[in-house]
Amino acid sequence: MRSVNIGIIGLGTVGGGVVHLIQRHHDDYVEHYGIDLQIKRACSRSDGEAQKLGIADIFSTNWQDVTSDESIDIVIELIGGEHPATEIFEDAFAHGKHVVSANKALLGRHVEHLAKLASENGVQIKCEAAAAGGIPVVSTLEHDLAGNEILTIAGIMNGTTNYILSRMAQEGLGFDEVLADAQRLGYAEADPTADVDGFDAASKIAILASIGFRTRVNTDDVYTQGIRNVSATDIEMAREFGYAIKLLAIARNTPQGVDVRVHPTMIPATHQLASVSGAMNAVFVVGDAVGETMFYGAGAGSYPTASAVVGDVMSLADHIAHGKEVIPESEPFGHNLPIRAIEELHTRYYIRLTVEDKLGVLAETTKVLADDGISISHISQTKSEDTDTCTLIYMTHTAKESDMEKARIDLEALDSIRAVSSIIRIEDIEAWTEGAFDN
């Protein structure tokens, strides 16, 4: 039996979990799979973690010691960011090594370039951990659902924002207050931008849509709006109307192109995604044959993410250990589907206006909406207790995003309007299964 040799770059939370899992399962892998996994080299900025993990003897602060080590078969890249991660991929490929990575920022923007390089060098990129942490969605899209045309990939792909929205809903608290507490508890970073502004979810849906629809969707193609503007009032009003508010990442493969976006979304309170709470993730995948499926689990964290990394390592190792060739990376992005502009979106909207408490405001705002082609399904008006303002809630019928945007500008121009406080899209969940076969 030949050993399968691993080099690992990045020994943070996930890296430590990976080393621990590989050490723990070593004998089991030998016995059950005939795979002898050996960590040959490890690299990080300083050797503290390597000491703790008992791998100081194979430690280096120079990543090239890993990528250029002739004995190594698989490089695990866990440092994140674009540089030197890009150079690590490139150098690993040049040395004929496969790369397993959790780097969503890099892959969301540059997977095309990297996949091409991998292919040219006859090696593979595996990135299960980059999409939904421990939930095996990449593998499912690449392999298990190959008998399907994938119609929709949508769900909760960021644990921090779901944690914040869940606590806002449960405790009636405001965004800032919960964010501060989440930071204190370690659920949110000191700089929370990547999470709360939706960029993390945008990278993930870009990767999943690229694989699922076999077309190139770049992170920059994803319309992205975070949750900073969602208020306790919005969540409470949503509940009254039978909805929950979640930060959804949505990618739909439509005849007009790929509709791909991340934004706060109202979904029916009875929908399965509405009951996904705390830091958990859940991804809906709709295939024309299989219909609606959902995959639920931890989207982040040391061991869940390490589980995905090790799954990828083992799928490569299964071949290497048995002397079989790994099939090189193919470029599955041939479809070249157009990306639909957000302005073309047709959906329903929830609108919260803060208006002066006087007669005629309702008529005035309703007229603006009508003039801009926005048809209304429900209106709710609440007098604020300690101010001279009212809260006006409109729920609309299906309208066009560009019309809604014009209406927003026109509403803001009205003297009696203090603020267009929120506009939240109400997702048409039924549309997710459009194109599925009857069964």
Added chain:
Amino acid sequence: MRSVNIGIIGLGTVGGGVVHLIQRHHDDYVEHYGIDLQIKRACSRSDGEAQKLGIADIFSTNWQDVTSDESIDIVIELIGGEHPATEIFEDAFAHGKHVVSANKALLGRHVEHLAKLASENGVQIKCEAAAAGGIPVVSTLEHDLAGNEILTIAGIMNGTTNYILSRMAQEGLGFDEVLADAQRLGYAEADPTADVDGFDAASKIAILASIGFRTRVNTDDVYTQGIRNVSATDIEMAREFGYAIKLLAIARNTPQGVDVRVHPTMIPATHQLASVSGAMNAVFVVGDAVGETMFYGAGAGSYPTASAVVGDVMSLADHIAHGKEVIPESEPFGHNLPIRAIEELHTRYYIRLTVEDKLGVLAETTKVLADDGISISHISQTKSEDTDTCTLIYMTHTAKESDMEKARIDLEALDSIRAVSSIIRIEDIEAWTEGAFDN
């Protein structure tokens, strides 16, 4: 490019779906995967379906024409049952062909024998469709979660019974009435035994536990109880106590051995499995590293099941088309874990007694339970409207199954008791994650 040649045996609902998917995706597979899938032979009892599918020219009523065809790489077995399915597997292996199958009855009982034969012949068995229809759980357990020790596999694995229980809950109807309607609508077979008595779910959990725990769990090892005895009253009472009743298949990898069983189960109404309604399936998988995951989708039906079959075919074809060797079936059942007897189960119980409406019955029944070591947490007593009986509901603290069984016999011996109408286990969901790493 060399074509990958398929022989298909069984052209029923699923077989028709498989042929359709392979025909439909042919060009896409060539373009994106470099795989040219060709259906070379098809076999069924009569040629009606083959005519409809436009494959009458490759049709035979003799399955040996498929298994012995030298050009064929992969045999798809979709006839179900033990014979001649066993002989089909054996003959296919002898001719060096891989087998993809949805045959849960066969694999639940004989996978060990068949896996050994496949291994000896250097070929593979793939059976994603045998476990949870379209939901890719087998592949997830075999590959993606390889970095985990699997602790629990549990869920709703039979669509017919979930459909019946869902309608009973929604409409307050009795089992017989809903079953008859389900049969009329095609959700239940004319002979509903395999579904409503739990045997179908037992086969599936046997297969999943064998793969997940890498030990042999035979269908006959699974304690199995169906839903015939669940009444509208039980469902209503469960709801009052905050529970839903679902037919769960549960396999837990405990230090005392494999706890594996199928029975009606009370779970908290807020649990994700409680909201899985209609004919849908959902499987919880808990791994020590990844923690809690759930996989949701259609567990049966033509296209969902065909999706799983084609996924398996493609994973084999990916190697064959590129001239790479498929790794032969390995025997992953080495752990030889003991199976825990149901009598050793410790859980909470719901007990519904139909008793005479007279003073002293409560004291009498409570004493029997106490004498048998069953501690009570809640009691509810309801006078029946049109009879001289009362309904007594007990919810117990954790008790031992063998004590509960003794209590049942002792209760039935009481003069004042008309019937021990129901005993339903209340699942300890918390225990499913015992042994998972802290994160």
